[in-house]
Each structure stands twice: as C-alpha cells, then as structure tokens.
Amino acid sequence: MIGKLDLYRIFNIVCQNNSFSDAAKALYMTQPAISQAIMQLEKELGTHLFYRTPKGVTLTNEGKLLHDYVKSALGILEVGEEKILEFQNLTTGELRIGVGDTISRYFLLPYLEAFYTKYPSIKLKVLNGTTSQIVAFIKAGEADVGICNLPVHDEQLHVLPCKDVQDIFVCGEKYANMTRHPISLEFLMKMPLIFLEKNANSRNYVESYLTERGYPISPEFELGSHDLLLEFAKINLGIACVTKEFSTDYLQKGIVHEIQLEEPIPKRSIGICYLQSVPLSRATKKFVELMDHS
Incomplete structure (x- = not known):
C-alpha cells in the first residue's frame, strides 16, 4: 500500500x-x-x-x-x-566549543583558524569556563565538545588526549639562584607559592601529586588566570606553578626562570571531551578529526 x-x-x-x-x-x-x-x-x-x-x-x-x-x-x-x-556538506551549521581562557589562547586558536578556513559557513560559538564548568556545558547540551585539562573522570564522556603538557615552577630575578641546580620538593614547600584557584583542574593535578608525597600546599596567592601567575612571579611575589608550553614567551625572553625539581611533576594532557551517548554532528566530527590528526 x-x-x-x-x-x-x-x-x-x-x-x-x-x-x-x-x-x-x-x-x-x-x-x-x-x-x-x-x-x-x-x-x-x-x-x-x-x-x-x-x-x-x-x-x-x-x-x-x-x-x-x-x-x-x-x-x-x-x-x-x-x-x-x-x-x-558542511555549508551550514554550528559548532559549540567549551574551553578555558588559557587553553583557548595558547593551544586552540590555530585549530579554530584551520577549521574556519576549511569550513567558513560553520558558525563557531566558544563557551568559556573551567574544566568542571565545561563538563557541565557538555552534559547540559550547551556545548558539542570541550577542550579540557585532563584528567577528566566521567563515565558519560569520551575523553581523547591530544597534547601532553608539563607543569613547572618559575620565579623572577629575586629567586634566580634557585635555578642553578635541581631542588627538592621539601625545599620548594618552604617558598611562597603561587597557584591557580582551587577549581582549576591543572592546579588540582599538581596539588594531588604533591599531597601524595606528603607535601600539602598552602599557597601565598591563588589566582584566576595563568597570565597572572607569570606576572606575579615576574615581580618576585613568589614561586608560580605554570604550564611550560603556555609560558614559552616569558621563559625565552628571560622574564621568568624555570626551577628544576629533583622529582619532576609527571606530564599530563589536554584533551577533547564529548558525550558518549550522543552522536556527533558532522561539523563536530570534522573538528575532532582535525585536532586528533594534527
């Protein structure tokens, strides 16, 4: 019929x-x-x-x-x-990305440029937030994909690591003598420390590593941005915990100096997160492929 x-x-x-x-x-x-x-x-x-x-x-x-x-x-x-x-055919549509300020500035921008050059008709919407906020955006259906500091442990999310990064400690001229040879964690803990706020995933990663080794931290300053960490270290307010890959300009120009540790902090990753239960749109698939294959 x-x-x-x-x-x-x-x-x-x-x-x-x-x-x-x-x-x-x-x-x-x-x-x-x-x-x-x-x-x-x-x-x-x-x-x-x-x-x-x-x-x-x-x-x-x-x-x-x-x-x-x-x-x-x-x-x-x-x-x-x-x-x-x-x-x-990717001649229309929208791609909603959750990402933090620092990752957006120092990591994501070249990928956004490449994607927009290839698919100029796709509207890009960037939602700013911490890793926990980005996860909430994804689970609420407000973002298609998130670019986060890993680790992210959530059974609802597929997590795809795409870049390794190294957490380091840096200082200004006042503490430059500490860069002559590797120092112990015990000695580091005696210094005035500068960290990101507690809701930052990168801060939680380093704090967990130090706490597991018997060194709970009590920072002198807790700041809201990675750039402020570098600026506070630059004017000798303490020793700042930063991401090395996002601090290259300051390090290469000698504005701040890297302090070598006897026990270097293990590398972690930046990754792509999206819901496992929801099929990705064609635009989102292309964006994930672009980042994964770079």
Whole structure:
C-alpha cells in the first residue's frame, strides 16, 4: 500500500500536469497505478478531487483547496531536505566549543583558524569556563565538545588526549639562584607559592601529586588566570606553578626562570571531551578529526 505522503506527492504531480498519463510518465509509473493512487486518496478523504474529462483532469473546489496545502507542505519538506544536505556538506551549521581562557589562547586558536578556513559557513560559538564548568556545558547540551585539562573522570564522556603538557615552577630575578641546580620538593614547600584557584583542574593535578608525597600546599596567592601567575612571579611575589608550553614567551625572553625539581611533576594532557551517548554532528566530527590528526 502506498503511504499517505506518497499519495500527496502523486496528487501534486497530477495537479501540475492536469493528466494522469503525463503524471505517470513523470513518476515512471503506469497510468492505472496513478489512477489507483488518486482513488485511494479520494476514498480516504471522502471527497472527489478531480473532474475526469477526455482532455485530462481538472481540480474540484475541494481539490484546489487541498492542492494549496499540499504544495505548501511539500515545499517545506523540500526546504528541510535541502537544509539537511547543507548540514551534511558542511555549508551550514554550528559548532559549540567549551574551553578555558588559557587553553583557548595558547593551544586552540590555530585549530579554530584551520577549521574556519576549511569550513567558513560553520558558525563557531566558544563557551568559556573551567574544566568542571565545561563538563557541565557538555552534559547540559550547551556545548558539542570541550577542550579540557585532563584528567577528566566521567563515565558519560569520551575523553581523547591530544597534547601532553608539563607543569613547572618559575620565579623572577629575586629567586634566580634557585635555578642553578635541581631542588627538592621539601625545599620548594618552604617558598611562597603561587597557584591557580582551587577549581582549576591543572592546579588540582599538581596539588594531588604533591599531597601524595606528603607535601600539602598552602599557597601565598591563588589566582584566576595563568597570565597572572607569570606576572606575579615576574615581580618576585613568589614561586608560580605554570604550564611550560603556555609560558614559552616569558621563559625565552628571560622574564621568568624555570626551577628544576629533583622529582619532576609527571606530564599530563589536554584533551577533547564529548558525550558518549550522543552522536556527533558532522561539523563536530570534522573538528575532532582535525585536532586528533594534527
């Protein structure tokens, strides 16, 4: 049995051609099949839609009314199909990315540039937050993907590491003598320390490492941005815990100096996070592939 939508498509083609035989040719169907479809539609609607004449068919008043609605409905469906194709071809759509300020500035920007150059019709929306906030964005459906400081432990998320980073301690000129040889964690703990705020995943990683070795921290300063850590170290307010890969400009120019530890902090990763239970859009897949294969 032909479905109701197919009946309306056949009805529309008959209306356009004013002929069952011409409609049959257009649809690659037999004329009896077209006649049967129209009879089925008329039976279901309980009214005649066409006047049959030797020269073809003309619409009844009821048929004219129905045709106005059918044309409109099929037109909307065609637009919807075209929009789906645009999404598939990446000529329209939106990519929502959750990311923190530091990772966005020092890591993500080249990927955004490359993606936008390749897919300029995709609208990019960046949601700013800490790792915990980004995870919340993803789980609430507000972000398609997040770029986070790892580790992230959440059974609902797929986590894909994409770059290793090294946490280090840096200082200004006042403490430059500490850079002559590696120092112990015990000696480091006696210094005024500068860390990110407690809700920062990178701070939690380093703090857990130190605490496991019997060195709970009590920072002199807890700051809201990575750049402030470098600036506070620069003016000799203490020893700052920073990400080496995001501090290269300060280190290369000698604005701050890296302090070597006898027990270097193990590397961690920056990674891509997204929901396991929700299929990625085509735009999100392309973005993840771009970052994963770089």
